[in-house]
Amino acid sequence: MYVIDRGQKLTWWERIYLPEIIRGLSITARHFFKNLIHMNRRMTVEYPEQKHKLPVGYRAEHRLMMRPDNQIRCTACMCCSTICPADCIEIVAEESPDKAIEKRPAVFNINILRCVFCGLCVEACPCDAIRMDTGKYENSAYTREDFIYDIEKLTTNHPEGVSPYSIAIY
Template sequence: MALPKPNKKLTGSESSYLVEVIKGMVITLGHVVKNIFDQDRFRTIEYPDVRKPMTPRYRGAHRLLLRPDGGIKCVACMCCPTVCPARCITIVAGENPNDPAEKFPVSFDIDMLRCIYCGFCVEACPKDAIRMDTKIYEINAYNRQDMVHSKPYMINLMDRLKPEASEAYRADHTTAPAGHTPDEAPVAGGHLG
């Protein structure tokens, strides 16, 4: 499809550019003035030292939850890989002879390069074993392999948050999404679910 050429003629004041530059500066200076006199609603933040609080329903990186007794909640029922439209979840099921849950995921990998953050896996889970409530949006790595989040990584995901992250950001993670009871899973190093 050929794009139409911009054929808008510049008006007299636009063609000199000077007026337009001043208009832009006025907006910028307006923010400066607002930030000085209305510091409760600061318009810019000092990322990454300060982070914007995400809305409660924001879907960040997945985490896997543990039961109060320390076992993994997931029973490898395969509902999430079945419902996943990006086919990014790979689970290998195994049997745990000592666990009343019988079945557990030997491995649980999510290819974050393929994930589209739709949250269907969370909705499909009958055991509340996977959540996307971490609000972690910096999902990055130096190679493709590290973009596949593994079971141990996702269990300990909350611990990986940097301690220097702002209090507001950490506090924001202590509220469970509506409809979920906060799990009392004893994750080493302070659990924030």
């Protein structure tokens, strides 16, 4: 047979739980009036009118970098589509007319609805062809097809004032 030790007996005042209710209400009232008095230190951002400053390294929408001769920097090595955990990158390679470049992508699609914005594709790219530094995070559309970014969308998806050409040495 087991003996259960219930601890010490609660007093009548502790059993009605009134002191704890009063303590909780006092904390709520204290925070309410402190926030009411110090309105200039509020944490809420009025979103469409005010926007947060994005941190350095924020992973936004993708973009494809170009060479100075207006060709896509991507060599269709498939590193980005291989490492992608969401399997959202589709690349079809073709031979390049430029003999210095072995191949290039004929099709380069990114399904943004499947993308988890992890940035592994950017890290895996050996030729600095794909970046996620556009700063664009407001992406909305009416159809699912608008969320499949093709080569045309990815090569024109550059932030304001930033060159579409990569300054890498590759």
